[in-house]
Every structure is written in C-alpha cells, then in structure tokens.
Amino acid sequence: MKEPKIKSMKYEDFKDNEYLEQLRANGTDIIVGNLDDLINWGRSNSVWPLTFATSCCGIEFMAVGAARYDFARFGFEVTRASPRQADVIIVAGTIVHKMAPVLKRLYDQMADPKYVIAMGGCAISGGPFKKSYHVVKGVNQILPVDVYIPGCPPRPESLLYGMLQLQRKIKMEKFLGGRNRQEDPNSNEE
C-alpha cells in the first residue's frame, strides 16, 4: 500500500490506522492517482480551520494557534471566521441542544471537501456532561466526524497529532476518482 508521507513525523511514529488503507483498498488509476497525489499534497498542507469554539477546549485550540505550539508549521494557521472559506471545523467544546442547529448550519455552509475534528470528551460523547438534559451526546449524531481527539481538554500535542492524522487522511483520499468521505449520519439515502 502507498504510505502517506508527512514531513514532520515519521510513518512509524503514528499509531496504526487501518482506515487509511481502506481509502485506497481497490487501488487507483496511474494518471488519476498521481494527479490526486499532487492535488492532495496541496490540500493537506493548507487546511484552513473555522474559528469555532464553544468552551474550554477552545482555549487549548487558541493555545495551539499561538506562539509555542504554532500550528502554522503544518499549514493550519489561516483560521477563518466564515464557514464558506473553511476546510475543517474543529468542534472544540460542548455542543448543547440549543447549539445543535447552529452547528449543523455551519457545517452545511462549508464548501466541499470538508472535514470535522471532534476535539475533547464533550464533542466525542458528551464527556463529563453525559448525564445532562441539555447536552448532545457526541457531535457524530449531527455531523460525520473524521478525527476524534480524546482528552479533557486534549493537550496541544494531541490536537496537533489529530491534525496530522487528518492530513494523512487527506493524502490518501481520492480527489478525482470518486467520492469517499464518510456519509452524513442524518441523510437517509441508503
């Protein structure tokens, strides 16, 4: 299988990720495949996140953007305030019932191809607020999630790791040769 190369981290240093292999399970065309690689090289090195944070995890997201951790090293620095210009939405923080429609709308407003990172326990499953009457038990009920980053809040390093995983995923995707993103859990086209 082709191994996605990330400049800042060796392939072996990542944990196993079978999902990546599935992305190109049936192989690709030489021409389209090479073209894909070229496009994906560009795409994966300029992933623009949406400035979106609801609570505590958002502060760590800001810390990653700032001087010490600096995600500009990996091409994430252009945080956009408008969903129309963003490639990835990092759901940093708790999503509650009142916020759910807003989040869905933000996601719908983003242009394809778009990605979702669920950052922190709250975004993954409701986290410490799982028993609350007003908290959505995981954003995957509303959006298709690409990368989950556990922690409460995750350390900046783990956020970076998650972002690099997203880059690997983008590198392996078929851009011209078919659609391979996860399906929206709410669409009922089965």
Place this chain on the structure above:
Amino acid sequence: MTRAMKEKILSIVPDATIEEKAFLTVSVPPISFHNLAVRLKNDKDLQFDYLVCMTGMDWGETLGVIYHLRSTTLKHEIVLRQETADRENPELPSVSDVWATANFNEREVFGFFGIRFINHPDMRRLFLRNDWVGYPFRKDYNTDPEINPVRLESEVNEDIVPTVELTESGELEEKVHTIFEDDEYVVNIGPQHPATHGVLRFRVSLEGEIVKKVDVNCGYIHRGIEKMCESLTYPQTLALTDRLDYLSAHMNRHALCMCIEEAMGIEVPERVKYIRTIMDELTRISSHILFYSTFCMDLGGLTAFLYGFRDREKILDMLEETCGGRLIQNYNCIGGVMADIHPNLVKRIKDFIKYLPPMLKEYHGLFTGNIIAQQRMKHIGILSREDAISYGVTGPSGRGSGWACDVRKIHPYGVYDKVDFNEVLYTEGDTFSRYMVRMDEIVESLHILEQLVDNIPAGDYAVKTKPIIKLPEGQYFKSVEAARGEFGVFIESHGDKYPYRLKFRSPGLPLVSVVDLLASHNKIADLIAIGGSLDYVVPDIDR
C-alpha cells in the same frame, strides 16, 4: 444590629418569619415582598443595594426563590425567601425594578422552575429554547430524551414577548411587550462570531451605525451543571466547577471546597491555605494575560495575542507541574489539595516574578499607549457606579467603575488577610478603565505571590476526609474573587450525600446583562470593544 434589623423588618412586614442562621433569614409572604424589597434598598439603616445571588428552589410542596442581599456601604447581609404552593401556575412578584440584576436572574428561574414573575418586562426563558417541554430543575421533571430530542431546526425569534402584569384593581393580566418594532433594522451577531468570546448571541437594532438596543440571547452552551450536581456526591461535584469559567478554574473550585468544608466544620491546614492562595493568584494572572491577548485581538492587534500567549504558557507550565493539568487543574479537593506542590514551584514562581514586569512594560508599549486603541477605549461604554451595583457587576469591571467589590478584601479567605495588596480602583467606568484595572491587577497579584512564595509553612497538604460526605442539614453560601468577579456557591443540604440544590453565582451573567446599557447609543464597532472589556466567559454565564 441584628435586633434592630429584625424589628425594622417586622415593622414593615408583620407576618414575616425570621430565623437566625449563618445569615439572618427572612421568609416573606409574596404579597408584601415587593414592598419589603423597596424598603430594604432605600432605608438608610439597611441600604441593601446589592443583590448577590438569586436562587430558584423546588422544595417539593412549594416553589420559591432565595435572595442573598448585601449592603455595599454598611457591609451587612441578609437572606430573603418567598414561596408559593401553586405548582400549576406559580407566580411571584418581580424585583427587577429594585435590583437590575434580578431581570436576567428571574428569567433564569422562569426557565428552570416555571415561576412567572409579575411585572417583569420580559418573561422568556433565558437559557432554554422556548419550545422546551417541562421545567428541568423541578424535582419531578421527566428526563426522557424522547420528550426533548436534539432538534436540528432553529427556533423562531419573537420580537414580542409575554409578560404578566398586576393591574390597579389587583387582577393579573397577560400582556405583551415589544422588544423590536417591525420597522427596526435588526442585525444578528453570533452565536458563531469570533468577537463574542464563545457562543453568545446578540440581536442588535441599528440606526445607521449607532446601536439602539441589544437583545442578549444566552444558552448556547447551557450544560445544566447545577442540575447534574444534584445527583452527584460532593467530591464528584468538584470536577464540574473547573469547567464553568475555565479561566478561573482554580478559584471556582476553591469556592466550592470552602463551602463544603465550612459546612462540615473542617479547618484546613495553614499550608493548604497558602498553596490555594498562590494557585489562585497564578490563575488570575494567566486569566488577565489571556484577557489582554484576546481583547487586543478584538481591537485588531494580533501581535499582542502572540505575546500574551507566550507568557501565559509559563504559568501553565507551573500549574501543569504541580497539578497535572494545564487549563483545567482539578487541584483542590475537600480538605486540602490533591498533591503536594512540586519542588520546582517556588523557584519557578520567583523566576516568573522577575520575568513578567519587563514584559508588562512591553505590553503597554505595544498597545496601551497606542492612539487608535486609546480612542477606541476612552469614554466609551461608561458604566456608573450605581449601575454597577444594581446590575451586580463585580470583579475588574465593577472596580473600573469605582466600586470596591473585591471579595478578597470584604471577606478575606485563604491567606488574603495576611498579605498586603491594593485593591485597584478606577473611577471613569469606561472601557479603558476596565482594561487598566486588569493590567494593574497583574502587578498586584505578582506582589501577593512575592509575599507568599517564601513563607509556605510546612505541614500536611490535606486533611483526610471520607469518600462519602454528608453535609448537615442547612443552607450554606460562600464566595471568592474569581478573575471575573464574585463567584458564589450556594448549597442547600437535606442531610444526604448529594446536595439538594447547588447554585453557582456566576460573575458572567451580570456582565452580559449590562451590554445593552453600555452599547446603546455607541457605534457598532464599540460593541466589540465593550464586550471584550467586560471579559465574560460564556460557559460561566450559561452554566
């Protein structure tokens, strides 16, 4: 004093019942409540001008509200309570015309308990959607997720809101109140907007560039923490306090620990008090630096953001080494702290005390003196001292209006009575003074650290407590000075291992309630500066 106060109250309301607990507690029949409230505020021997905390209650048979009042001049405190036995249509008199902070608090109580307040101008739910079924804080609330599923369509915003008014003949009448007229130009800001510091939403009515009115919508991060606490044991409830105002994580937890310790009658060792105070001050500095970073970013200074975060990381390193967490430390526990301080801490703090002052100079050079920044801050968004008290705007924002409201001075806790520090006060009440209070407080906090760091006494870092804690029956209230103002904890215990009701007095809610007052008649760009200078943290508002 207490006797005179009792007699006075009985002369106003003869059928009030008065109990002497930690605070003088007065149960007032609803019919005379408003009258008493007015007298309490205006009487020259009483002068209860500050409504600290307002707590909705469900006592099973009855629904009611508890009010904590304090006099800013005479320094005494009192607790009022009123209740109604009608659970179908509970109605109590509003005091939002007496203390402005009651406005938002009553809407909160309405949303959670269904108590409608008579003569309140705006009876919408504050945090929940208007189509929410049931009142979640009632003890008989049905938690079935089928009843309130996650809805993916937004609710409709109404410009006309219901109210209940008492007519002159003594009848209750349903009326409506118009927030925005049909021909007003209303712009929506948030909940997803980088300048609202989280998921807060404003509906702003504009006339050209001038703001006419701001309607604040909260609840986009209402996590129901208070309700969750009712089914958690006391040590478990601690974890959630850190996540309220995560920039004052340590202080919040300090307040809850102190409240529980006081109820249990535990005296914590001297060493613990020192450690807690040091950690509180470190947290305060990191929070104020973050304020500087984000506030400057809101006004267009991106470099300041990077500077601030660079220095804040130094504090996070110290916290991480001792507590294990960067942002959320989970360090205080009932009876002490989780672990002893790291051997490096003292040295690191000393280095930091030397490191920061030159950096502060740099901050001021970069931003404070800038002519554009000054023009955007000075004489903008003026909050008078009276309004600050009436709205309950505490913390640096209140002190920017000249109100000496520092809990560290009023009710010293930890070792604040042993250290020497100034309460920073500015009297202009504008955006610039709110900014300067925070910048000067960083210096004061460094000064406090300097006095403490060499004198940490030896001893235990915690007293042993049982894992299951039962608090004696009663009501307890304790507050601390968090980075944004007075953070209070109110516990009503019925002798179980769970709190019967746990309420957090959030410093953030009063801060957003003044946005309308401050931003009206200013330019829309100033709304951002005003919001930034108030420095609210939204999960703390919504809880």
